[in-house]
Amino acid sequence: MSGQQVAFGFLEFAVTLVLGFLLVFVTYKILLKLTPRFDEEKQLHRRNAAVGLSLGSILVGEAVIVKQAVYPVMAVVQLYSLSDQKSFAGFLRMMALAGGYILLAGLLAVLCLLLCFWLFDKLTPGIDQYHEIREGNVAIAIFMALLVLAVSLLVSEGVSALTRALIPFPKAGSVPLT
DSSP: HHEEEEEHHHHHHHHHHHHHHHHHHHHHHHHHHOOOOHHHHHHHTTTTTHHHHHHHHHHHHHHHHHGGGHHHHHHHHHHHHHSOOHHHHHHHHHHHHHHHHHHHHHHHHHHHHHHHHHHHHHHHHTOOOOHHHHTHHHHHHHHHHHHHHHHHHHHHHHHHHHHHHHOOOOOOOOOOOO
16 A cells, blocks of 8 residues: 555545535535425425435435546546646646536436436326425335436446546557567
8 A cells, every 4th residue: 555545545535525515515505496486495394204305315316426426536636646747737627627527427417317307207197296295295205216316326327437438548558469
C-alpha cells in the first residue's frame, strides 16, 4: 500500500461525501419546486408515511444512479495528478470533466425518475398516484418506491458504462503480436 493510494482513497471518500450531501440537498429542493401543489413538507409534518416513503425512494434512486459518476471523477483526478504536464488549463479541464460526469449522471437520474412516473401511470391507469400518496396510501407509495428503485438499479449500469467510456485515458502504445 502506497501513500498515494491512501491519499486517493481519502480523496474519493471526500468526493463521495460531498456528492452525497449535495445530491440529497439539490434533489430535495428540485422536488419541492417541481411539485408545489403536493407540499411535501406539510405532508411530512402531518406524518404522512406514504409521502416519506416516496421521497426517500426518489433520493435513494437518484443516489444509485449518480454514484456511477464517482469512478470517472476519480479516474480523471488520478490521470491529472499522475501526469507529467500539470498546468492551470489542465486543472480546469479536469474539473470540467469531473463536473460534467456528475451533471450527466444527475440528468440521467432525473430522466430515470420521470420514466418511473410515466411507467407507473401506464401500469396503473386507474390510479392517481399523487392523490393516493397525498392521502396516505402506503400501498401505492411502496409500489412506487420499489418501481423507482428497480428502474434505478437497472439504469445505473448503463450510466456507469457511459461515464466510463467518456474518460480521456491517454493513448497507449501498440504491442506487436509477432
